[in-house]
Amino acid sequence: MTAATLEVHDLSFAYREAAAPLFSGLDLVAEPGQMVAVQGKSGTGKSTLLFLLGLFVAPSGGRIVICGRETTGLGDADRSRLRAHTIGFVFQDATLHPTVTIEDNVAEGALYAGASYTAAVERARDLLNRYGIGDLAHRRPTQVSGGQAQRAALCRALIRQPTLVLADEPTGNLDPDNAMEVIRGLRGAADEGAAVVLVTHSPAVAAACDRAVQLG
Amino acid sequence: MTDRTDRGASRGIRPSVLLLLARRGVGGHRVRSVVTILVVALATIAVIGTTGRTEAARRSLLAQLEVPAARLVRVVDRDGQANLTPDAVRRIASLRSVAWVVGLSPAGPLGRNPALGGPRQGYASEAVGTRRYWGDLAGGPLIRAVSGRDPAPGEAVVGNRAADVLGLADRAGTIDDEISGSVAIVAEVIAVAPVENLGAYVLIRADAADAGVAELLVLLRTSAQVEPFVERLPGLLGAGTPLGIERATELLAIRSGLATEVGELDAAVLAASLISGTLLVGAILYGAIEERRREFGLRRSQGATRSTIAALVVIESMLLVIAGTIVGAISGTLLVLAQTGAPPDPGLTIAVGAIVSLAAIAGSLLPAAAAALREPLYVLRSE
Numbered sequence: 001m002t003a004a005t006l007e008v009h010d011l012s013f014a015y016r017e018a019a020a021p022l023f024s025g026l027d028l029v030a031e032p033g034q035m036v037a038v039q040g041k042s043g044t045g046k047s048t049l050l051f052l053l054g055l056f057v058a059p060s061g062g063r064i065v066i067c068g069r070e071t072t073g074l075g076d077a078d079r080s081r082l083r084a085h086t087i088g089f090v091f092q093d094a095t096l097h098p099t100v101t102i103e104d105n106v107a108e109g110a111l112y113a114g115a116s117y118t119a120a121v122e123r124a125r126d127l128l129n130r131y132g133i134g135d136l137a138h139r140r141p142t143q144v145s146g147g148q149a150q151r152a153a154l155c156r157a158l159i160r161q162p163t164l165v166l167a168d169e170p171t172g173n174l175d176p177d178n179a180m181e182v183i184r185g186l187r188g189a190a191d192e193g194a195a196v197v198l199v200t201h202s203p204a205v206a207a208a209c210d211r212a213v214q215l216g
Numbered sequence: 217m218t219d220r221t222d223r224g225a226s227r228g229i230r231p232s233v234l235l236l237l238a239r240r241g242v243g244g245h246r247v248r249s250v251v252t253i254l255v256v257a258l259a260t261i262a263v264i265g266t267t268g269r270t271e272a273a274r275r276s277l278l279a280q281l282e283v284p285a286a287r288l289v290r291v292v293d294r295d296g297q298a299n300l301t302p303d304a305v306r307r308i309a310s311l312r313s314v315a316w317v318v319g320l321s322p323a324g325p326l327g328r329n330p331a332l333g334g335p336r337q338g339y340a341s342e343a344v345g346t347r348r349y350w351g352d353l354a355g356g357p358l359i360r361a362v363s364g365r366d367p368a369p370g371e372a373v374v375g376n377r378a379a380d381v382l383g384l385a386d387r388a389g390t391i392d393d394e395i396s397g398s399v400a401i402v403a404e405v406i407a408v409a410p411v412e413n414l415g416a417y418v419l420i421r422a423d424a425a426d427a428g429v430a431e432l433l434v435l436l437r438t439s440a441q442v443e444p445f446v447e448r449l450p451g452l453l454g455a456g457t458p459l460g461i462e463r464a465t466e467l468l469a470i471r472s473g474l475a476t477e478v479g480e481l482d483a484a485v486l487a488a489s490l491i492s493g494t495l496l497v498g499a500i501l502y503g504a505i506e507e508r509r510r511e512f513g514l515r516r517s518q519g520a521t522r523s524t525i526a527a528l529v530v531i532e533s534m535l536l537v538i539a540g541t542i543v544g545a546i547s548g549t550l551l552v553l554a555q556t557g558a559p560p561d562p563g564l565t566i567a568v569g570a571i572v573s574l575a576a577i578a579g580s581l582l583p584a585a586a587a588a589l590r591e592p593l594y595v596l597r598s599e
Binding site: 054083095104156 | 228229230232233236237240243244245510511514515516517518519520521522523524591592596
């Protein structure tokens with residue numbers, strides 16, 4: 001039996017101590033190679049859940065275990081180290097640095113884990129070629145389409161070969177063709193052993209996942 | 217899974233990479249960078265321009281106060297118990313701070329000499345005496361030989377006033393001295409203020425072994441050296457020596473007061489420039505941090521620690537501040553050069569540059585902390 005990459009037990013979260021919880025009693029398991037869709041209406045806490053799983057905020061209750069490591073009580077350095085080595089993020093808009101090239105944007109994803117710039121750029125080129133945008137490596141984000149930028153953002157998330165990929169509406173701003181390109185990319189990461197948790201409103205994207213979790 | 221780029225897995229971002237990202241941050245936000253550089257440069261120019269000019273004025277005023285009267289120390293053996301010796305004259309002459317020193321005996325009456333032409337009209341009532349001296353009498357700026365040759369021990373020079381009183385037509389002759397007997401005058405000297413009274417004497421060069429030094433005239437190289445020299449005097453002459461020490465205390469007090477007042481003015485200008493520069497740099501950087509919330513949030517999502525984000529902001533600031541300080545120091549130096557004809561003291565320029573840099577970097581600490589403490593939840597989420 002494969003050990004779960006992500007285990008969430010009885011998770012609850014409220015923005016303020018006295019406020020009603022956004023969600024509570026949430027259990028979730030994502031194993032290596034699995035794609036899990038998180039669905040729900042607006043305001044049910046889908047993105048918040050993703051940021052909880054990314055260890056940016058502490059839950060009000062419950063536990064999050066990543067790669068067998070209990071994350072409750074971890075300090076900033078440990079949480080950052082987990083993000084640098086284990087977790088890859090993809091956001092709704094590509095969020096690329098506009099002043100540097102696509103290649104440097106992708107390479108930066110590896111730098112906080114201690115990679116050298118040269119090694120990171122080499123790996124970035126490989127990934128860009130693999131995702132069909134190698135010819136855009138030296139362009140700026142403003143010189144590529146939204147779909148191409150999102151694929152570059154996906155490359156940036158995958159450059160450290162993370163064991164957990166968290167994607168927040170990664171296809172929300174894309175046309176169906178580009179959306180499928182991104183989903184294929186995420187599936188490729190899962191095929192290589194990553195667990196993928198993605199927030200989506202799209203039934204088509206949810207259908208492309210192995211299972212779905214409903215919030216709200 | 218094995219991360220092929222993860223050779224430094226046990227550590228965080230490499231310092232060289234941090235510097236690279238900081239350089240990109242500077243180059244990628246050109247308007248903010250140029251404005252910050254300009255603010256730092258203007259603060260540096262303001263400080264160097266004002267302190268440089270006041271420093272030049274201070275130096276000019278102090279130079280004007282560096283008259284011999286302010287640098288002269290007169291040491292008198294008032295009760296004949298002080299240990300003033302020819303050897304003390306030699307020891308004092310060997311000090312680096314001493315420009316000139318001469319030892320003098322008490323004044324004695326001039327003996328009659330029928331060979332002299334007698335007092336010239338108008339000088340008949342003026343007293344003329346003899347004094348023996350130790351040291352290089354005409355080797356300083358206060359007593360200048362105008363004719364004749366250097367006297368050997370036992371020979372004399374005549375002061376310009378004494379030569380007139382005595383009516384020495386060719387500024388040479390012989391006088392009778394109570395101690396030395398017949399003494400040949402071999403040169404004439406002119407004594408200027410503040411030792412112009414020596415012009416009224418026939419000054420006999422004493423033998424190095426002779427006793428009888430009753431007074432020392434010591435000219436220091438700068439007036440600032442007067443007080444330290446006075447403090448050292450008892451040690452130089454022998455502890456406990458009772459001395460009468462005279463120097464131009466009023467002149468020295470004016471010099472000291474001037475230096476203090478100008479220093480306070482400089483300090484006020486420096487403080488005002490530093491405070492305004494620090495606040496401006498802090499405000500610009502804080503504004504920039506607000507604009508870059510998504511950028512920092514993204515970096516946090518990629519594994520940057522809070523300290524990495526803070527370090528990035530501070531290093532970016534340091535690069536901008538150093539550039540601004542260099543621009544400001546060069547411009548300020550040229551400004552002072554144009555206004556006063558002389559560049560500001562290099563030490564002042566370096567000190568101002570360092571202080572402005574530190575103040576501006578201090579201004580970046582709050583924005584750096586703000587950037588580090590902000591979690592990306594609210595700037596990166598899709599909902």
